[in-house]
Amino acid sequence: RKEVEQDPGPFNVPEGATVAFNCTYSNSASQSFFWYRQDCRKEPKLLMSVYSSGNEDGRFTAQLNRASQYISLLIRDSKLSDSATYLCVVNGGSSYKLIFGSGTRLLVRP
Amino acid sequence: DAGVTQSPTHLIKTRGQQVTLRCSPISGHKSVSWYQQVLGQGPQFIFQYYEKEERGRGNFPDRFSARQFPNYSSELNVNALLLGDSALYLCASSPRTGEVTEAFFGQGTRLTVV
Numbered sequence: 001r002k003e004v005e006q007d008p009g010p011f012n013v014p015e016g017a018t019v020a021f022n023c024t025y026s027n028s029a030s031q032s033f034f035w036y037r038q039d040c041r042k043e044p045k046l047l048m049s050v051y052s053s054g055n056e057d058g059r060f061t062a063q064l065n066r067a068s069q070y071i072s073l074l075i076r077d078s079k080l081s082d083s084a085t086y087l088c089v090v091n092g093g094s095s096y097k098l099i100f101g102s103g104t105r106l107l108v109r110p
Numbered sequence: 111d112a113g114v115t116q117s118p119t120h121l122i123k124t125r126g127q128q129v130t131l132r133c134s135p136i137s138g139h140k141s142v143s144w145y146q147q148v149l150g151q152g153p154q155f156i157f158q159y160y161e162k163e164e165r166g167r168g169n170f171p172d173r174f175s176a177r178q179f180p181n182y183s184s185e186l187n188v189n190a191l192l193l194g195d196s197a198l199y200l201c202a203s204s205p206r207t208g209e210v211t212e213a214f215f216g217q218g219t220r221l222t223v224v
Contacts, residue, residue, distance in 0.1 A: 097155040
């Protein structure tokens with residue numbers, strides 16, 4: 001079983017749609033959780049950290065369920081510029097490494 | 111302030127050769143990590159260095175080595191290159207090691223082994 005699992009997609013949605021991505025992780029000792037965005041052939045960029053209480057940043061909302069070891073990302077009012085791969089990331093129990101999922105690809109069409 | 115800078119951006123090497131990749135972290139950041147990303151996969155952890163000491167190593171062979179310098183820049187070395195080493199090599203910078211582990215990535219070095 002992979003340490004971080006994501007649906008690879010692609011999710012193909014129209015502009016203005018709401019889309020949700022899910023992610024599960026296997027290490028119950030993980031303490032830090034993030035969503036990164038990666039454009040084609042570019043480096044990953046931090047989208048948002050994920051906190052136990054849930055957090056929102058504009059059109060983006062992240063949720064964490066520690067009991068189920070599940071993380072989600074909700075994107076409202078999708079824009080064409082949201083088209084990218086979204087990487088679910090957890091720390092490896094000890095602080096020194098980040099473990100990435102394989103990513104979920106989002107395509108937003110006009 | 112400049113972000114994480116990596117050099118070179120692209121590199122083509124022959125099987126069996128050796129390669130050195132370089133990274134300069136964000137000013138003030140003392141932790142540098144290296145990741146390998148092959149096509150269609152998420153980045154895989156190779157090393158973390160903090161205050162010039164190795165703090166962690168991923169599941170990579172001994173052909174991979176790294177070091178961090180007093181100015182916190184870092185080098186990743188790969189010996190005896192294999193075709194399977196072709197990937198995007200990413201350097202990530204963090205303010206410190208510890209409970210806050212968000213990392214900021216450089217643009218990467220795209221290595222092609224032929």
